[in-house]
Amino acid sequence: MRPVKLNALITGNVGGxxxxxxxxxxxxxxxxxxxxxxxxPEAVIAEIKKAKLLGRGGAAYPAGNxxxxxxxxxxxxxxxxxxxxxxxxxxxxxxxxxxxxPMKLLEGIIIAGFVFRAKAAYIYVRGxxxxxxxxxxxxxxxxxxxxxxxxxxxxxxxxxDIHVISGAGAYVCGENSALLNSTEGxxxxxxxxxxxLAEAGLFLLPTLVNNVETFANIPAIVGMxxxxxLRIGHPDSGGTKLVCLSGHSRxxxxxxxxxxxxxxxxxIHDPEIGGxxxxxxxxxxxxxxxxxxxxxxxxxxxxxxxxxDLKKAGLSVGSGAVVVMDESVSIIEYLxxxxxxxxxxxCGKCVPCREGNRQVYHILRKLSSPGAAAAGDLDTxxxxxxxxxxxxxxxxxxxxxxxxxxxxxxxxxxxxxxxRSAGAT
Ligand SMILES: Cc1cc2nc3c(=O)[nH]c(=O)nc-3n(C[C@H](O)[C@H](O)[C@H](O)COP(=O)(O)O)c2cc1C
Ligand code: SF4
Numbered sequence: 001m002r003p004v005k006l007n008a009l010i011t012g013n014v015g016g017x018x019x020x021x022x023x024x025x026x027x028x029x030x031x032x033x034x035x036x037x038x039x040x041p042e043a044v045i046a047e048i049k050k051a052k053l054l055g056r057g058g059a060a061y062p063a064g065n066x067x068x069x070x071x072x073x074x075x076x077x078x079x080x081x082x083x084x085x086x087x088x089x090x091x092x093x094x095x096x097x098x099x100x101x102p103m104k105l106l107e108g109i110i111i112a113g114f115v116f117r118a119k120a121a122y123i124y125v126r127g128x129x130x131x132x133x134x135x136x137x138x139x140x141x142x143x144x145x146x147x148x149x150x151x152x153x154x155x156x157x158x159x160x161d162i163h164v165i166s167g168a169g170a171y172v173c174g175e176n177s178a179l180l181n182s183t184e185g186x187x188x189x190x191x192x193x194x195x196x197l198a199e200a201g202l203f204l205l206p207t208l209v210n211n212v213e214t215f216a217n218i219p220a221i222v223g224m225x226x227x228x229x230l231r232i233g234h235p236d237s238g239g240t241k242l243v244c245l246s247g248h249s250r251x252x253x254x255x256x257x258x259x260x261x262x263x264x265x266x267x268i269h270d271p272e273i274g275g276x277x278x279x280x281x282x283x284x285x286x287x288x289x290x291x292x293x294x295x296x297x298x299x300x301x302x303x304x305x306x307x308x309d310l311k312k313a314g315l316s317v318g319s320g321a322v323v324v325m326d327e328s329v330s331i332i333e334y335l336x337x338x339x340x341x342x343x344x345x346x347c348g349k350c351v352p353c354r355e356g357n358r359q360v361y362h363i364l365r366k367l368s369s370p371g372a373a374a375a376g377d378l379d380t381x382x383x384x385x386x387x388x389x390x391x392x393x394x395x396x397x398x399x400x401x402x403x404x405x406x407x408x409x410x411x412x413x414x415x416x417x418x419x420r421s422a423g424a425t
Contacts, residue, residue, distance in 0.1 A: 007240045007258045009220050009232060010213070014100045019139045021146035024103035030148055032219035033107050033114070037154050039222075041071055041115040048218070050226025051238040057083055057174075057211030058290065058319045059395070060237075060307050070116060070198040070208050077119035079202040080112045081183070081209045084125040085167050085174035088290035089341060090321035093242035094212035096254045098125065098132045101216065102139035106162065108215030110149060111222060112208055113160040120161045122202065124179050127167040136164050171345035172396050176209040178347070189347045190394035213242055213320075234260030234306040241305070242320050243267060247287075249324040250275035257305060265301035268324055281326040285410065289318015291338050292399035294406035295331075314406060331411040332368045335404055339364060342400040353397025356388040360401065371420040378415060382408075 016023040024030065036044050049064030070078065082105070086094040097105050109121050125133050140162045144150035151159050165183050172178050173188040180202050182188035201207020217239055221229045230238035240256045245267070255273050268274040268286065277283050287295050294315045296303075303313045310316055325334065339361045348354045363381050366373035385401040385408075392398045408415060 007232060007256055007261070009240045009256065010101070010104070010216050010242065011096070011254075011256045013104060014096075018100050018102055019135060019142055021103060021142045021148065025146070028223075029103050029219075030107055030146075032222040033111055033148060034154060036111045036222050037114050037156055037158075044111065044115050044222060045071060047221050047226035047229075051217075051221045051229040052226075052233075052236060053214065053217055053221060053229075053239060054237045054307055055211055056213035056217070056241070056320070058088070058292075060317060063210060063214055066198070066210070067112070067115065067208065069196070070206055073198055073206045075199075075206055076117075077205060078116045079205060079207045080109055080116065080118045080121040081176075081180065081202060081207055082109055082121065082123040082212060082215055083174060083176060083179060083209055084123050084129070084212045085171075085179060086126045086129070086212070086319075087167075087169075087171035087174045087345075088292070088319045088321060090246050090287070090323045091244050091290055091319040093244050093254045093320050095129060095132065096242065097212050097216050098129065098136060102136055103143065104216050104219060105212055106139060106143050106149065108218035109162060110143075110153065110160060111218050112210070112215065114153075114158060116206075116208065117158065118160065118208075120163065122163050122165050122183055124165045124167060124173070124183055127169045130166070133164050133166055140164070170347070171341075172347045172394070175394055175396065178394070179209070180207065189349050190396075192393075232258055234304075234308065236308045237306065241317060243273075243305070244319075244321050245274050245324065246321070247324040248278050248281065248326040248329075249322070250278045260304055260306040260309070262305050263301065264296070264303050264305060264322075267305055267322060268301070274322070274324065277324065277326050279326070281328065284325050284327045284329055285331070285407070286325065287323040287334075287403060288321065289316045290321045291341050292395070292402055293318040293321070295403050295410065296406070297410040314409075330368070331407050331414050332364055335407060336361065336364045336368065338403050339400070342396070346396065346400075350391075350393035350397060352388045352391040353393070353400060356384055356392070356397065357400055360384055360388075360404065367415060367418055370418045373419050375419055378419065381415075 045067045053063040054060040173182045177191035178188045197207045233239045269276045342357045346353045
């Protein structure tokens with residue numbers, strides 16, 4: 001295997017006291033903010049567009065386009081919202097930034113504040129990250145005391161407060177409109193779109209919602225310029241991606257890899273990254289991008305880890321999760337676990353998701369017991385997959401069967417193994 005080149009564009013600054021503004025400044029922190037404060041908003045957005053930064057929250061929407069759209073909206077005040085809900089199983093990369101690099105996150109958020117002359121920012125943090133929420137509040141206080149947040153930032157007359165909001169453990173609140181409802185104190189269920197959040201977001205005012213990792217990339221882009229940033233990654237999407245390896249991977253944790261710089265084989269097997277399969281077993285499959293992402297098989301290991309290449313292979317970067325499973329795992333049992341998660345997290349607003357996930361689970365349970373399922377159950381499963389992805393109200397229901405759908409292509413014989421033959425009772 002060729003030597004793998006990791007990159008520390010985002011994680012390079014880990015160390016020392018993460019809550020200290022002085023230490024962050026000593027390592028070059030807040031220089032990008034000072035630069036952005038002197039630039040026209042259009043110039044900052046032009047660099048983000050050149051960088052081809054795709055949103056790191058899962059949907060991979062081009063950040064520059066989102067920022068440009070909001071800039072064009074004349075209505076005021078505008079809000080900045082950081083999605084730190086991180087509810088996707090197998091995903092723990094925002095936690096690293098929140099815990100070890102909060103100043104970098106704040107710098108990205110404050111740059112956005114300057115660009116839109118926004119009224120305030122809200123960081124919506126996963127409820128289980130209780131300790132991190134307290135530390136984040138301290139980091140905001142320290143950034144304010146150093147003149148980078150709060151009143152009259154950098155003597156420019158710009159006031160910008162940053163608030164921390166705690167989630168309460170609902171995965172659906174990571175969906176950006178449900179997140180805004182929850183921030184406003186109403187029920188955390190998704191809104192109908194359009195209107196887009198850039199037009200009617202928080203308190204129905206123009207709002208930017210970006211993921212933690214997306215914001216954490218902004219200082220690097222402003223600092224080095226969009227073209228240099230693009231060169232680090234893939235021609236279609238610049239920079240690096242924080243990838244979370246878990247499951248039966250020998251090395252588990254967060255790894256920062258240049259987009260387009262490694263294949264899935266290298267991500268899973270290279271000693272510098274995943275290090276192969278624990279216990280010397282063989283790889284059976286990997287589940288990319290979170291529970292709502294697709295499952296891939298060993299025949300796809302040579303796919304390059306980039307948004308474009310994974311998409312071509314029917315996979316996705318998603319949240320950056322890479323759950324590795326060895327040969328001992330039954331695909332049906334694994335999918336039962338995935339479906340249980342969606343049954344638990346469905347908000348119940350729409351029938352295809354609320355009832356569909358239960359029906360999927362019911363069929364998977366039959367498929368896991370010899371002779372309990374008939375051939376017609378597999379047809380029903382296929383129809384459920386289509387109906388749920390076409391007719392669910394939000395991304396949760398639309399993607400709940402992505403793992404199932406992709407697993408069907410790789411492991412069809414396992415689906416069929418327990419189906420009773422025609423005529424048997
Ligand atoms: C059910 C569901 C859960 C989501 N959870 C998260 C999450 O925990 N964190 C996140 O950043 N985005 C999450 N998203 C995506 C957000 O809706 C949105 O696309 C993202 O915050 C936009 O930021 P980005 O463009 O920087 O990626 C979720 C989407 C859905 C449908
Ligand atoms: S798809 Fe429907 S039921 Fe499922 S979480 Fe979204 S709105 Fe709620």
